Amino acid sequence: MDSVFVLNGPNLNLLGLREPAIYGSDTLDDIAGMLEDRARALGLEIDMRQSNHEGHLVDWLHEANAAGAKAVILNAAGFTHTSVALHDAIKAISVPVIEVHLSNPHRRESFRHNSFVGGAAIGTIAGFGAFSYLLALDAAARL
Ligand code: CA2
Numbered sequence: 001m002d003s004v005f006v007l008n009g010p011n012l013n014l015l016g017l018r019e020p021a022i023y024g025s026d027t028l029d030d031i032a033g034m035l036e037d038r039a040r041a042l043g044l045e046i047d048m049r050q051s052n053h054e055g056h057l058v059d060w061l062h063e064a065n066a067a068g069a070k071a072v073i074l075n076a077a078g079f080t081h082t083s084v085a086l087h088d089a090i091k092a093i094s095v096p097v098i099e100v101h102l103s104n105p106h107r108r109e110s111f112r113h114n115s116f117v118g119g120a121a122i123g124t125i126a127g128f129g130a131f132s133y134l135l136a137l138d139a140a141a142r143l
Helices: 028-042 054-066 077-081 084-092 131-141
Strands: 002-008 044-050 071-075 097-101 123-126
Touching (some): 044 054, 054 071, 097 131
Parallel strands (some): 071 097
16 A cells, blocks of 8 residues: 655644644644544555654654655654755655645744745645645655
């Protein structure tokens, strides 16, 4: 069965517990559950992970590549706007990476307007809350 890695960056472990007005009230576990249900219908397997450490995300991108994953869905959170290392890792692998955000960074502070991930990703889905992840999974299934 084709697998899709769903990688989540710093502070997303707090999802649903803080700042619900910006990020919604679903927890990361809730989103994982929704993705599992959708993945089953699409005939995909998901591997969902979260880390507050940039190097873990780099290592997991390499792992997704080595495992021959069909796609990676990546919410790099704050590292989106800072990480040349994530940009380089996405460029270095052959697995397509779909950038995802709960909020729409372009409607927020100007420091969120640049994405090092977006310049290397196949596409970006942002602004639809937890539904951004489901849209990304549907996009992954069609790659
Ligand atoms: O909208 C998104 O998905 C973001 O990737 C979320 C990041 C932010 O830095 C990006 O600009 C856009 C922040 C994730 C922090 O998550 C929290 C969750 C609950 C409470 C506080 C932070």
